Amino acid sequence: TPSSCFFLLALVASCALAYPHYAAGGGSLGEYQPPGPGDKRGPCPGFNTLANHGLINRNGVGITSDAFAKAVLTGFGLDEKVTNTIFTKAISAAPEAFENGVLIDISYLNFTHNQIEHDASLTREDAALGDAINVNPALVADFIGGKKTIGHFEIIAARNRRIAYSKANNANFTFNFA
Secondary structure: OHHHHHHHHHHHHHHHHHOHHHOOHHHOOOOOOOOOOOOOOOOOHHHHHHHHOOOOOOOOEEEOHHHHHHHHHHHHOOOHHHHHHHHHHHHHHOHHHEEOOEEEEHHHHHOOEOOOEOOOOOOOOOOOOOOOOOOOHHHHHHHHOOOOOOOHHHHHHHHHHHHHHHHHHOOOOOOOOO
16 A cells, blocks of 8 residues: 555665665765755655755655656665655555656645555654644654664554554544555
8 A cells, every 4th residue: 555655665764774884876875964945845754865865856846756766776775666666656645746747846745644644653743733744853752762773672662652642642543554
């Protein structure tokens, strides 16, 4: 499903940032630059990482399938078949975000709840509770928990905390990565 493809992209982005030497091309994600005024970012950490490191347009606008495939190979080490699947799923999940097969801008990926944007994000608020686009520093601090490294147990614990919080505070909570 589209949501599971974006979950995979977010997971791969996290791993690529933690272990950049495993990515293609020597693991270079390029120089990090935070988004500037007018730059677009969305709910997908993978797309945001690619833009922040200049592997796709830094402004987050006008992203082609070919540019996305090259960026994901270079930054995350995923092959063209996987990246084409992710991009195709993005088009089916949020067709209004694309014009002639080109992603208009990353922020447009927020249109369809539980496809790309989803409840219980590790780094963003549920859309029903606040800002589902921008990273929430308090959630990041809770996720990292002061540790220098994060393993699968920490990820599972953080996910469980976020699901419990969302269930308790979001009357419309859904979480489905089937």
